[in-house]
Amino acid sequence: MIEFKNIKKSFGxxxxxxxxxxxxETGKCNLIIGTSGSGKTVLQKCLVGLFxxxxxxxxxxxTNFTDMDSEHRKLLRQQIGMLFQGSALFDSMTxxxxxxxxxDMFAKMSNSExxxxxxxxxxxxxxxxxxxxxxxxxxGGMKKRVGIARAIVLNPKYLFCDEPNSGLDxxxxxxxxxxxxxxxxxxxxxxxxNTHDMNSVMExxxxxxxxxxxxxxxxxxxxxxxxxxxxxxNSFIFASKFLQDAKDMRMLEAKGIIADDRDMDEMLNSGExxx
Amino acid sequence: xxxxxxxxxYLLMIKGMFTKPENYKMYWKxxxxxxxxxxxxxxxxxxxxxxxIGAVSAVQTSYQLVSPIIPPETIAQIVRDTVILEFxxxxxxxxxxxxxxxxxxxxxxxxxxSEQIDALEIMGINTxxxxxxxxxxxxxxxxxxxxxxxxxxxIWGGRLAGVASGILxxxxxxxGLLLNFLxxxxxxxxxxxxxxxxxxxxxxxxxxxxxxxGALEIGRSSTKSVVVSCVMLLFADYVLTQVxxxx
Numbered sequence: 001m002i003e004f005k006n007i008k009k010s011f012g013x014x015x016x017x018x019x020x021x022x023x024x025e026t027g028k029c030n031l032i033i034g035t036s037g038s039g040k041t042v043l044q045k046c047l048v049g050l051f052x053x054x055x056x057x058x059x060x061x062x063t064n065f066t067d068m069d070s071e072h073r074k075l076l077r078q079q080i081g082m083l084f085q086g087s088a089l090f091d092s093m094t095x096x097x098x099x100x101x102x103x104d105m106f107a108k109m110s111n112s113e114x115x116x117x118x119x120x121x122x123x124x125x126x127x128x129x130x131x132x133x134x135x136x137x138x139x140g141g142m143k144k145r146v147g148i149a150r151a152i153v154l155n156p157k158y159l160f161c162d163e164p165n166s167g168l169d170x171x172x173x174x175x176x177x178x179x180x181x182x183x184x185x186x187x188x189x190x191x192x193x194n195t196h197d198m199n200s201v202m203e204x205x206x207x208x209x210x211x212x213x214x215x216x217x218x219x220x221x222x223x224x225x226x227x228x229x230x231x232x233x234n235s236f237i238f239a240s241k242f243l244q245d246a247k248d249m250r251m252l253e254a255k256g257i258i259a260d261d262r263d264m265d266e267m268l269n270s271g272e273x274x275x
Numbered sequence: 276x277x278x279x280x281x282x283x284x285y286l287l288m289i290k291g292m293f294t295k296p297e298n299y300k301m302y303w304k305x306x307x308x309x310x311x312x313x314x315x316x317x318x319x320x321x322x323x324x325x326x327x328i329g330a331v332s333a334v335q336t337s338y339q340l341v342s343p344i345i346p347p348e349t350i351a352q353i354v355r356d357t358v359i360l361e362f363x364x365x366x367x368x369x370x371x372x373x374x375x376x377x378x379x380x381x382x383x384x385x386x387x388x389s390e391q392i393d394a395l396e397i398m399g400i401n402t403x404x405x406x407x408x409x410x411x412x413x414x415x416x417x418x419x420x421x422x423x424x425x426x427x428x429x430i431w432g433g434r435l436a437g438v439a440s441g442i443l444x445x446x447x448x449x450x451g452l453l454l455n456f457l458x459x460x461x462x463x464x465x466x467x468x469x470x471x472x473x474x475x476x477x478x479x480x481x482x483x484x485x486x487x488x489g490a491l492e493i494g495r496s497s498t499k500s501v502v503v504s505c506v507m508l509l510f511a512d513y514v515l516t517q518v519x520x521x522x
Contacts (some may be wrong), residue, residue, distance in 0.1 A: 076399075082397040084394060088389060088391050091385075104301055105297055106297065106398075106399070165400075221416070
């Protein structure tokens with residue numbers, strides 16, 4: 001569990017985070033959503049210590065991260081895995097070397113044990129056979145999966161993902177979301193995901209924090225978000241007519257007015273009047 | 276930002292490099308990798324420019340020494356001393372500032388912009404120690420060696436040009452080389468090369484490590500790092516000459 005209280009962060013005169021508090025729960029996909037510039041990336045960077053907050057506390061399972069000295073932070077960081085927006089793979093290393101890097105640096109294992117572990121995680125992210133390829137030779141979706149493999153190779157307790165779906169097609173995005181969700185459950189990790197992908201919100205949003213102009217605007221989960229009365233949230237999440245319609249359908253499903261396993265072809269061909 | 280802010284951040288970067296490595300084997304591997312990149316990678320260009328500066332130095336010295344009173348051995352002496360005192364350490368390091376400096380700045384800049392440095396930080400690795408320290412250590416080891424190679428090749432180039440153009444015989448050149456030789460000059464050149472090695476590795480590392488923006492900023496910081504390194508190198512050259520060669 002990661003708890004943060006009253007996080008504040010400014011860059012010069014610009015206040016980016018203003019008193020943001022929330023709890024990221026263990027074993028769940030915790031989503032931070034918001035428009036570009038709402039402060040979600042800064043918040044995530046504060047949580048992992050890449051930015052120092054100007055005020056507030058960050059607590060990892062009862063341990064205050066903000067008060068820690070650099071040596072203790074280094075130790076805690078070995079329990080953190082992070083998937084970056086651009087994957088941040090080391091260009092000069094192969095897929096296998098990228099994934100093996102944290103093991104080489106921190107694990108007291110023999111070479112054969114390391115190799116076994118690398119193959120295990122690459123299999124887990126469905127990347128068998130890509131070991132010897134360089135990042136430049138693989139697709140965006142594969143890069144993300146290598147990033148995930150590298151992030152989980154040391155069995156971290158906390159997984160941070162910064163816009164894991166950016167630059168991916170909807171189908172690959174779903175594969176990545178599903179993978180992150182499965183891994184979170186499998187390893188009982190506290191997963192924090194920054195996203196503005198609506199599919200992710202609806203599919204894996206078990207604990208959602210909506211940020212607006214540096215402040216916490218709304219919290220809930222993917223079922224509650226459908227019925228949210230927050231105008232700001234609704235105009236962000238259901239920005240297009242298509243998404244508004246999808247929301248309406250979801251609401252009807254949730255109220256039991258239409259079946260969630262309905263066959264649209266059958267309904268359209270039945271001759272019944274559809275209101 | 277003022278000069279003092281930049282300088283303070285540079286000093287903090289240097290201070291930040293001195294921490295206990297997370298894994299000695301990985302640091303050693305990185306150090307050897309950098310030795311190969313900086314040392315072996317620059318050997319070709321250093322060899323070429325050394326031979327030519329020695330050759331040009333011999334021909335130009337003979338062109339200016341028109342008096343029949345001055346013995347031809349003097350040409351070898353002048354070639355030897357200019358190569359050892361100035362050409363090998365300073366000129367070679369200015370060239371290396373371009374070759375190595377731009378490489379270090381752009382490599383670190385690219386790692387910063389593509390979040391690879393952040394990825395290492397998240398893993399719990401001290402990036403200043405892991406990325407910058409091996410580069411500076413490798414430069415401190417290999418650049419003085421390159422300077423020594425440059426001295427030998429520069430003098431050999433002078434001998435080659437002197438003999439080939441009929442300015443003086445090989446025997447005369449060899450005799451001149453041994454006349455009034457001061458071993459201190461080599462020590463002085465090595466002190467300079469250590470100082471320059473630190474300058475041309477640490478300044479580009481600073482510019483690359485703290486770059487902000489994208490591809491354009493990486494290019495700018497790489498160019499700026501080479502310019503600043505060259506200016507600092509020449510300033511250090513003057514200060515060291517003033518301090519170590521004036522009695």
